[in-house]
Amino acid sequence: MKIVELNEQTKAEVREKFLNRSPKQFGEQEAVVKQIIADVASRGDEALFSYTEKFDHAKLTKETIEVTEEETKEAYAAVDPSLVEVIRKSLVNIRSFHEKQKQNSWITTEEKGILLGQKVTPMEKAGVYVPGGKAAYPSSVLMNIVPAKVAGVDEVIMATPCGRDGKVNPSVLVAAKEAGADRVFKIGGAQAIAALAFGTESVPKVDKIVGPGNIYVALAKKAVFGNVSIDSIAGPSEILVLADETANPRYVAADLLSQAEHDEMASAVLVTTSRSLAEKVNEEIEGFLQVLSRKEIIRKSLEGYGCILVTDSRREAIDAANLFAPEHMEIVMKDAFEVMTKIRNAGAIFLGEYSSEPLGDYFAGPNHVLPTSGTARFFSPLSVEDFVKKSSIIHYSREALEEIHRDIEQFAKCEQLTAHANSIAVRFEEK
Amino acid sequence: MKIVELNEQTKAEVREKFLNRSPKQFGEQEAVVKQIIADVASRGDEALFSYTEKFDHAKLTKETIEVTEEETKEAYAAVDPSLVEVIRKSLVNIRSFHEKQKQNSWITTEEKGILLGQKVTPMEKAGVYVPGGKAAYPSSVLMNIVPAKVAGVDEVIMATPCGRDGKVNPSVLVAAKEAGADRVFKIGGAQAIAALAFGTESVPKVDKIVGPGNIYVALAKKAVFGNVSIDSIAGPSEILVLADETANPRYVAADLLSQAEHDEMASAVLVTTSRSLAEKVNEEIEGFLQVLSRKEIIRKSLEGYGCILVTDSRREAIDAANLFAPEHMEIVMKDAFEVMTKIRNAGAIFLGEYSSEPLGDYFAGPNHVLPTSGTARFFSPLSVEDFVKKSSIIHYSREALEEIHRDIEQFAKCEQLTAHANSIAVRFEEK
Incomplete structure (x- = not known):
């Protein structure tokens, strides 16, 4: 990766690249999405089935749109039992962390007869979108469903596109079942978002829609915002490693690559006070690139959006990290916890050399749905709070x-x- | 108001009216707003000044765009000192309630060296929009600024349009100063939202924009969502009173009218188990309409969106109230607190016959910025939580x-x- 000294100009250049990875104009797709939404909102199932046939090449009916118990059983038969075991272990940690996010209703009283408070109530129905396509991410299914279930949502409704054969990816189905999805519909794209937002004869209207998706799904979510609540709009993934001379260059390199492999738009940035570390990390990256299976994607993302910034001081490094407001931040420095107190903007902060970012993706328990593209300035990780609402109480x-x-x-x-x-x-x- | 017996048909009809008061299509305004945003984002102050001249008929410069200390002093001289006193009293209650919403960062530890947690950090800059025009609402200024200040936001930046004379409404300025606004800019409309979202030479870029506004402001907020965070999009105001035969018809009538006076789109609905109450409330409304200053607005809003629904049972009344998910709900029934436990969807719940809705608008302390048009199913009152974000901590x-x-x-x-x-x-x- 390119090593550059941090100064006002390089900082602005790198940040610009880092934050502006997603195109901002979607006029054409917006028009398509608007049309689909209006159509599903007015014609219901009929429109939903027709778009599913058009885009997913699958013929659905009222009888086949929902995944059956039988199909779930088939999915279990199709996946490696050891994956089910790992999912269960991971779920213990995810549930345990999210349980701690639960907020109580509270009241205050004054003796003259004043009672004020805040009542916390779970939403009734939540929709979880899970993308189809080649890559299946059961971990993402867990991370989107668990906070809703822990919040106490009555019914968690998953939507995920099926293949031409009308089947859903088995590892996704198993993850949904293990996480506690109440119903699973075989629908995808903007038409699925519209169905969840407005309801159809087959699909119930929900209160909130969460989960990642392609640009049509993202635009559809933004369009229905206000009719329902949505989570933040996810951009490509990113990592920023903040490291000093005490960091192990091999570990830092491996962690940068773990984000770069997501897709060609992913970004991996190292901010370090040590030029020597910067150079060693680059050597390690070259070594890993010989062996990693997704090296083509990694090379492109590193070329496009990867960078090593060398700073004169720790303070400058920390300021740069805050300016980027990354989705994932690793702090591999002396006094990592002290450094953390100075971090204002980051989705998740990983501390120390054994807190590699994939630990958070799969296992530690905190949610891996995190704000991207600098939105950690104002958005938070997906949480139990996303699935409750509050009412003020006044007497x-x-x-x-x-x-x-x-x-x-x-x-x-x-x-x-x-x-x-x-x-x-x-x-x-x-x- | 029309008195109708609650059944599936009347419920659906009244709810339809209640929830669909705002038009849903804004193609023309959307195009205008998009153009203004793109222009301010690319040309900064130049575009901002030019739109201000066009729409607000005021010529601003870098030197005059921001309210000065001198202008704030003039504002204090222009308002009734007793209003300042009331504002200060009200602020004590608003601050006290919002202080209780503050969340702590937390960690959990396991002895083998696992530390997980959630760090709560205030946003750096928040933008508060305050509409101009004939009506000035200092109470709304307090309600939007206090949660940001209590959250610990570094800089709260207010935007409000000035008149042709370049002056801002004095009671709004006084409220801003008392609530703790750090800077006030004399800008309004979609151009103000664009300036706050992207920053210009004069106006700092913020992390979140809150506050009500006309349709251009609302569309601009929705358009910049993702570049910044926004609060929910406010629709016309509404009240639903849930009452039985123990309610005082004169009080119920007065409370319904207090929301109906907001504007012609406002909605006031009484759901009651008592036909006798329904009839008496109607008589009282007629009496009040003889004397109230805003009777023209009230008549139109009652005709368009007011209704009395009579139900056979308390359970039906409660179910109807939840279905409407009103911004303001008053419960004037035997065992009001017990009824409250069954309420899932409401912005604010007022209990008992001395908890009239305007108490919450002005004085009790809970925020009066509340979800409208049925969005209490998933949105919450504006709160301190709107001005912080969280980072997961993993070691x-x-x-x-x-x-x-x-x-x-x-x-x-x-x-x-x-x-x-x-x-x-x-x-x-x-x-």
Whole structure:
């Protein structure tokens, strides 16, 4: 990878590349997506079946659109039993971490008769989208379903496209069953998002849609936002390793490559105070590239969006890391935890040389659905909080309201909202 | 208002009206908004000044775009000092409630060297939009700024359009100062949203934009979602009162009218088990309509979107209330708190006959920015959580990773991600 000294210009250049990997204009696809959504919203199943035939080349009916128990059994028969074991072990950790995100409803009371609070209620139905295509990611199925189930959502409904044969990838089905999906529909693309957002004769309308997908799925999610809630729109994956001279270059190289292999748009950046480390990491990368199966993808992503930035000081390295706001950040430095206190923007922070990023993808327990493309400035990892909503609770006694009723009336009148003032005043009018 | 018996048909009809008050198609406005955003994003201040001149008829420069200390002083001189007092009293309650929403970062540890956690970090910059126009709502300024300040956001930046004279409404300015806005810019419309989302020479780029606005502002917020975070898109206001025969019809009528006065699209619905109450509420409404200053607006909103639904049972009434998922819900029934436990969907729940809705708008402390148009199914009141983001924290020791490294490698290989497997395996390879 290119090694560059960090200065204002190189920082801006690298950041620009890092943050602007996804194209921003989708006029043509947007029009297609709008049409599909309007059609499914108005014609329901009929439109859904027709788009599925057109795009997925599968003929669905009311009877075959949903995965049956029989099909789930077949899926178990088709996958390596040791994968089921690993999924179960991983689920223990994922559930345990997400259980700790649960929030309680709370109240506060004042003796004069004031009770205020916040009630936390799970959503009734959540939709989880799982992409089809060649690559199947059962780990992603777990990460999207578990927070909804832990939140207490009544019904978690998965949508994933089937093949021409009407079958769904067996490892995806097994992961869905293990994670606790309540229903699985064999639908994909913008038509699946529309079906979940508006409901059809076969597919129930949900309250929130989460999960990754291609550009049509992403645009459809953005289009239905407001009719339902959605998670953040996922861009290509990225890692930023923050390392000093104490880091093991072989490990750092392996970790950078683990993200670069995702796709050609993925980004891997090393920010280091040590030029010597930078050079050794580059050597290790060359070594690994001889043997790794996805070396073509890796080479392209490293060429396009990979970089090593060398800084004069630790403070500069940390500032650069915050500026990038990466999806995954590894800190392999002396006093890693102290450095972490200075990190404001990152989806997940991996500390120390045995906390390799794939540990988080598969096993540790925190969610691997993380904000990309610098959105860690304002978005958070997918969590139990994504599947609950809150209601404020307000109770005042006569005594408590009487004490302040003139203040409220004045405030309302100042905003010319006289019926607001009246609704308070009427409670204290003389009979 | 029309009194109808609740049955499947009337429920569906009333709900349809209630939820579909906002038009859904904005093709023309969308095109305008897109153009403005692209222009401000590429030309910065120049475009921002030119749109401000076009739409707000005010000539801004780098020197005059921001409200000065002097202008804030003038604003204080222009408002009734007793309003400042009320604002301060209200702020005590709003801050106190929002302080209770603050979440701690947390960790869990296992002795073999596993540390997992969730770090909570405030966003750096938040943008608060405040509409201009005839009506000024200082209460809304407080409700949008306080959660950001309590969250610990470094800089809260307010945008509000100025008049032709380059001045901002004084009560809005005073509210901004009291609530703790760090900077106030005299900009409005889609161009203000674009400036906050992308930054210009004068206006800093923010991480999140909140606050109500007209259709151009709402469409602009939706368009920049992903570049920044936004709050939910606000629709017209609404109230649903759930009442039995114990309710005071005069109070119920006054409370329904307090929402109906907001605008002609506002909705006020009473769901009650008592036909006698329904009739008395209607009589009281007629009485109030003789005297209230905004009676023209109220009549139109009641005609268009007001209704009284009479149900046979309390259970049916509660189910209907949940189906509507109203922004504001009042429960004026025997055992109001018990009824509240059955409410799943509502922005804010007001309990008992002295908890009139305007108490929440102005004074009690919980936020008055609430999900509208049935989105309480999945959206929450504006809160401190809107202005923080989370990062997962993952640390494993060598010992802890060694115990499970083969599991991770297997999972990664099953997903054909061999560089992921390699980044774990490399740490345990034989030297």
